[in-house]
Amino acid sequence: MAKVNMVQAINMALREExxxxxxxxxLGEDVGKDxxxxxxxxxxxxxxxxxxxxxxxxxxxxxVGAAIGMAAFGLxxxxxIQFMGFIYPALDQLFSHASRIRSRSxxxxxxxxxxRTPYGAGIKAPELHSESTEALFCHIPGLKVxxxxxxxxxxxxxxxxxxxxxxxxxxxxxxxYRLIKDDVPEGEYTIPLGKAxxxxxxxxxxxxxxGSMLHRAIQVSEGFDxxxxxxxxxxxxxxxxxxxxxxxxxxxxxxxxxxxxxxxxAELSAFIAEDAILYLKAPxxxxxxxxxxxxxxxxxxxxxxxxxxxxxxxEEVMKY
Amino acid sequence: MPEEIIExxxxxxxxxxxxxxxVDEALMPELSDDEIKKIxxxxxxxxxxxxxxxxxxxxxxxxxxxxILGQEASQVGSAFAIxxxxxxxxxxxxxxxYINMGYPLHMLFQYWAGDERGLRTPEDMNIFPICIPxxxxxxxxxxxxxxxxxxxxxxxxxxxxGDGGTSKGDFHEGFNMAGVFRLPVVxxxxxxxxxxxxxxxxQTASKTLAQKAFAYGFEGIQVDGNDVFSVYxxxxxxxxxxxxxxxxxxxxxxxxxxxxxxxxxxxxxxRTKEEVERWKEKDPILRLxxxxxxxxxxxxxxxxxVESKAISMVDEAVKISESIEPPKPEDMFIYTYAKLTPRQMxxxxxxxxxx
Ligand SMILES: Cc1ncc(C[n+]2csc(CCOP(=O)(O)OP(=O)(O)O)c2C)c(N)n1
Ligand SMILES: [Mg+2]
Numbered sequence: 001m002a003k004v005n006m007v008q009a010i011n012m013a014l015r016e017e018x019x020x021x022x023x024x025x026x027l028g029e030d031v032g033k034d035x036x037x038x039x040x041x042x043x044x045x046x047x048x049x050x051x052x053x054x055x056x057x058x059x060x061x062x063x064v065g066a067a068i069g070m071a072a073f074g075l076x077x078x079x080x081i082q083f084m085g086f087i088y089p090a091l092d093q094l095f096s097h098a099s100r101i102r103s104r105s106x107x108x109x110x111x112x113x114x115x116r117t118p119y120g121a122g123i124k125a126p127e128l129h130s131e132s133t134e135a136l137f138c139h140i141p142g143l144k145v146x147x148x149x150x151x152x153x154x155x156x157x158x159x160x161x162x163x164x165x166x167x168x169x170x171x172x173x174x175x176x177y178r179l180i181k182d183d184v185p186e187g188e189y190t191i192p193l194g195k196a197x198x199x200x201x202x203x204x205x206x207x208x209x210x211g212s213m214l215h216r217a218i219q220v221s222e223g224f225d226x227x228x229x230x231x232x233x234x235x236x237x238x239x240x241x242x243x244x245x246x247x248x249x250x251x252x253x254x255x256x257x258x259x260x261x262x263x264x265x266a267e268l269s270a271f272i273a274e275d276a277i278l279y280l281k282a283p284x285x286x287x288x289x290x291x292x293x294x295x296x297x298x299x300x301x302x303x304x305x306x307x308x309x310x311x312x313x314x315e316e317v318m319k320y
Numbered sequence: 321m322p323e324e325i326i327e328x329x330x331x332x333x334x335x336x337x338x339x340x341x342x343v344d345e346a347l348m349p350e351l352s353d354d355e356i357k358k359i360x361x362x363x364x365x366x367x368x369x370x371x372x373x374x375x376x377x378x379x380x381x382x383x384x385x386x387x388i389l390g391q392e393a394s395q396v397g398s399a400f401a402i403x404x405x406x407x408x409x410x411x412x413x414x415x416x417x418y419i420n421m422g423y424p425l426h427m428l429f430q431y432w433a434g435d436e437r438g439l440r441t442p443e444d445m446n447i448f449p450i451c452i453p454x455x456x457x458x459x460x461x462x463x464x465x466x467x468x469x470x471x472x473x474x475x476x477x478x479x480x481x482g483d484g485g486t487s488k489g490d491f492h493e494g495f496n497m498a499g500v501f502r503l504p505v506v507x508x509x510x511x512x513x514x515x516x517x518x519x520x521x522x523q524t525a526s527k528t529l530a531q532k533a534f535a536y537g538f539e540g541i542q543v544d545g546n547d548v549f550s551v552y553x554x555x556x557x558x559x560x561x562x563x564x565x566x567x568x569x570x571x572x573x574x575x576x577x578x579x580x581x582x583x584x585x586x587x588x589x590x591r592t593k594e595e596v597e598r599w600k601e602k603d604p605i606l607r608l609x610x611x612x613x614x615x616x617x618x619x620x621x622x623x624x625x626v627e628s629k630a631i632s633m634v635d636e637a638v639k640i641s642e643s644i645e646p647p648k649p650e651d652m653f654i655y656t657y658a659k660l661t662p663r664q665m666x667x668x669x670x671x672x673x674x675x
Contacts, residue, residue, distance in 0.1 A: 033590045034517035057487035057523050058454055058515050086453055089489065124434065126384055126412070127452045261663070290667045295652040297383050297434030302649040302671050309670075 001183040006176050009151035009184045010040050010116075013158040014078065016188055018048050021076065024162060027054040028063055028080030037082055038118060038177055064090035064115060068098050071113040076162055084119040084171065085128030091136075098167040099142030111167045114158070119147075120212050120257060121289075121304055122175035124297035129174075131294065132211075132258040137169045138235040138267065144168040144193060145235040149214040151182035153232060156191030164193060173212035180215070196238035198245070202227035205251040205317055208242065208268060210234060213255045213305060220310040224318070234264055242268065243276055250281035251317040257304055260288035282320035287313040329534040331527075333574075334554060335544040339602055341610025349553035353617055355400075359548055360612060361626050362396045363605050366416040368630040369425060372638065373415070373432060377583045381642070382433040386413045387579035390546070393604030394510045394573035395480075396420055397551030401559055402478055407446040407468075409461040409479040411454070413510070417480065421445055425637035426644075435647055436655075454515075455481055455488030458507070462494045465503035465568075476562035478506045478555075484515025486529050495570070499536035504562035506555065507533070507570040510545060512577035517590035533570035545573030546604040576602070 004012070018024045026041055026048075032055035035042030045053040056063050060081055067077040081087045087094075094115070101111045121130035137145045146161055146168055148154035154172070161168040199218060204225040209217040214230050221228050227245050231237055246252055252272060254265040265286040272284060287305045295303050336347040351359075370389055376382045388395060395416030402408060402421070410417055418428055424442065431438030431450065439449040451457040461479035468475050485491055486509060498505045509529055513520045526532060533540030543550040551573055558569035576599040580587045587596075612618035649671040653664050660668065 029515075030517045032517075035589070037516070037584070055518055055522060058484035058518070059487045059489065061489050062487070088453070089456075124383055127450075129452075260667075290652065290671060291661065291664055292652045292656050292667075295647075296431075296436050298436075298647050299649060299652050300434075303652060 001185050003181045004151055004184045005178045005181050006148070006151045006154050006172065007038060007040055007178060009155040009182070010158055010172065011042060011044075012184065012186070013155040013162075014041065014044060015047065017159055017162045018044065018052065020188070022052075023074065024076045024078065025052045025054065025070070026078050026080065027056055027067065029056060029058055029082050031055060031080050036080060038174070040116070040172075041080065060086055060089040061093055064093040064098065067113045067115070068093060068101065068111055071111045071167075072101060072109045076112055078114045078116060078162060081115060081117040083129050084117045084131040084133065087115070087117055090115075094137070094143065094167070094169075095140050099140045102166065103142065110165055112165050114161045114168045114170050116158075116170045116172060118174045118177070119171045120173045120175055121294055121300050122212060124300060125174070127296060130300070132256070132289070134171055134234055135258060135262055135264045135267070138264055142166065143235065144233065145171070146193060146233050147171045147173070147211040148232065149173070149176065149211050149230050150180065151184050153191055153197065153230070155184055156189050157193070157232060159188060160190045160193050163190070168193070171211065175212045176215075191232070193233045194236050194238060195233065196241040197230040197232055198241065199228040199230050200226065202249065204249055205253060205314055206242075206245040206249045207253045207255065207314065209255040213257055216305065216307050216310055217255050220307050220314060223311070224314055226314065237268070239271060239275070242271065246272055246276045247279045250279050251320065252280070252284045253287060253310070253313045253317055254284065255287045255305055255310055255313070257289050259291045260286055261291045263288050282317040285313040285316050329531065331531045331534075331540065331542065333542045334550045335547050336549040336553065337544075337547040337607055337611055339607050341607050341614060343549065343611060347550070347553070349549055349556065351549070351552070353615070356612065357617060359396060359400055359552070360605075360608055360618075361630070362400070362416075362420055363392045363548070363608065364626050365630040365633065366392045366396060366419050367605065368627070368634050369415060369419060369428070372634045373429070374579070374583065376429070376638065382429060384582050384584050385432050386582045387577075388413055388416050390576045390578035390599060390603070391510055391512055392416050393548035393608075394508075394545040394551055394575045397548040398478070398508050398555040398571070398573070400552050401556035403475070403559075404445065406475050406559065407448070407461070407464050407477045409448045409457040409464070409477065410450060411457060411481050411485065412450050412452055413482065414480050418447065421447055423447065425633060426640035429637055429641035430644060433641065435644070436651065437647060438641075455485035455490040457481065458485070458490045458494035459497070461505050461507075462497045462503060465498065465505040466501060468504055469501070474563050476504050476506055476559040478508060478559070480508050480510065482515060483509060483511040483513065483520050483523055483529060484518065485509065486532065487523055495533065495536040498568040499538050502565075502567035505568045506558040506562055507568065508555070509570070509572045510575055511572050512575050514577050514581070514587075514591070516581045516585060519591075528572060530570060530572040538568045538570065540570035540572065542572040542574055545575030546602045546607070548604060548608055
């Protein structure tokens with residue numbers, strides 16, 4: 001088995017799905033000849049040609065809107081938005097259409113498409129290249145939101161996303177792209193959407209994270225008897241896994257790099273409060289980005305939840 | 321009605337200064353020898369800054385940087401026609417415009433090194449912060465034009481964007497409003513032939529970008545963007561037209577991005593060396609030099625004086641920018657709103673001890 005990083009794993013998933021199903025096509029800015037600015041689509045143009053690997057004009061609303069039309073027509077488009085900070089022009093298409101086509105047409109038309117986009121801070125990039133606004137998408141019924149944290153899960157989750165009958169927002173951490181390597185098998189395997197992964201079992205505290213923050217959460221958890229959950233799919237998230245873990249540990253720390261206010265931890269906390277509050281021994285602690293515009297590189301390290309902040313969060317709930 | 325042509329347009333192209341340094345006297349704008357020298361000096365300063373930024377990036381002293389190499393005439397030529405009271409809405413590749421307007425050089429380095437404080441425009445200038453999402457600044461310029469018109473201020477608003485920007489919805493919406501309301505806006509597109517790896521022909525099926533303006537009811541013109549005289553002349557006229565109530569103008573500067581898209585890009589993946597070499601021959605500074613030489617405005621001595629002055633200005637700017645204390649964590653909180661929220665106050669305290 002090959003040890004590959006997340007860039008290569010995502011590339012494998014795209015390549016294999018395109019080989020398997022000729023209705024899978026890739027479109028976006030610089031995805032063809034350049035192979036994408038992060039090289040995710042490297043080699044696809046050479047393999048599958050201009051009709052299936054489409055360098056589009058610079059138009060995010062156009063890219064996502066066109067993907068909706070393609071999906072309704074029977075293709076399986078995988079659109080790339082170059083950075084999460086540039087997906088906002090396409091929100092109209094995602095919120096008003098991709099999420100609603102099934103509902104609006106009472107099931108006559110559907111929207112099986114994937115929008116992949118790199119997200120998150122930690123690579124010292126310019127403004128709007130470090131966004132982590134996953135919660136926006138989680139708020140919209142009809143959209144699914146997936147955030148892989150390892151090369152292995154990235155491949156399996158992307159294959160599932162491409163095959164899913166509904167639109168999926170697939171968020172790829174720029175910081176993780178080349179940071180870790182995994183054994184990733186050639187050939188297809190899927191990881192179901194809507195299911196979380198227990199990375200490490202424990203009895204005292206449940207630590208929930210996803211994407212790049214998962215790795216910091218794991219690092220800190222080593223000093224505790226912590227159960228670490230990689231949520232993987234944020235919407236719809238695995239309520240059962242969260243519930244069972246909270247029931248067992250009675251303490252919860254949720255970690256994300258997005259600003260705290262209305263971050264996805266808010267939904268998780270509310271779920272736990274509604275369904276599992278009687279099992280809680282301590283207040284739920286959220287370790288998140290601050291409620292500010294994500295700063296440029298000079299202050300980036302102050303913004304991101306650090307190992308130290310996560311540790312203090314866990315220590316806090318362990319006082320109870 | 322029988323079938324007939326009900327509307328047609330002619331798109332003008334303009335070149336005043338040829339690659340050989342010859343000018344078409346009939347087209348030459350009014351510029352004194354001193355002004356021509358000033359333009360030359362600004363071109364050299366812009367290039368010197370740009371080259372230094374590239375090497376600082378390689379040394380890890382600044383972050384990702386978008387070079388203007390090859391586009392200096394489009395920037396200096398247009399900005400030279402802008403008055404201090406006019407408003408400017410840049411994209412992210414307008415270092416030459418900033419330099420022209422007298423923006424403190426050290427602040428530019430400070431910004432590209434990842435410190436937001438470099439974007440606080442000095443009080444005596446009207447230049448909006450660098451705009452990263454492509455094309456989104458176009459409607460801002462339109463709104464500023466509406467405000468200027470409402471207030472009766474005799475100013476023009478100048479907005480810069482790239483060829484890629486013309487594909488965005490914001491371009492259409494902004495152009496359309498500017499046409500409908502006949503606003504004092506000058507739209508300047510630096511068509512540098514590439515939007516990262518996407519060539520101009522794949523950005524739009526239009527033969528020129530300039531022609532798009534006609535569909536919105538105002539004039540578009542294509543100028544040789546490596547010819548500083550044409551760029552200056554057309555911008556000056558467009559600004560005068562804007563100020564006298566004549567409405568918007570679209571200027572397409574036909575130029576070329578000699579460098580990679582940014583320091584994070586590798587352009588050899590998608591374009592040929594030969595293409596780049598061909599464009600190097602059209603260098604905007606070289607042709608101005610040839611012209612000035614013929615007019616006895618240029619000597620080796622003059623050039624080396626100009627260059628050493630530029631180098632020392634840039635040296636000084638790097639020194640200042642690198643001696644500035646790094647921003648404190650507070651800096652990321654205090655500009656979110658006019659007043660901190662109670663929760664932000666708590667977070668700010670926490671951010672002081674953590675890292
Ligand atoms: C809305 C948006 N989409 C994508 C990007 C990523 N990106 C940065 S520059 C660029 C190409 C811009 O091309 P052009 O408008 O021609 O300007 P140039 O870079 O050539 O100056 C792209 C795709 C962005 N900054 N904003
Ligand atoms: Mg361009």
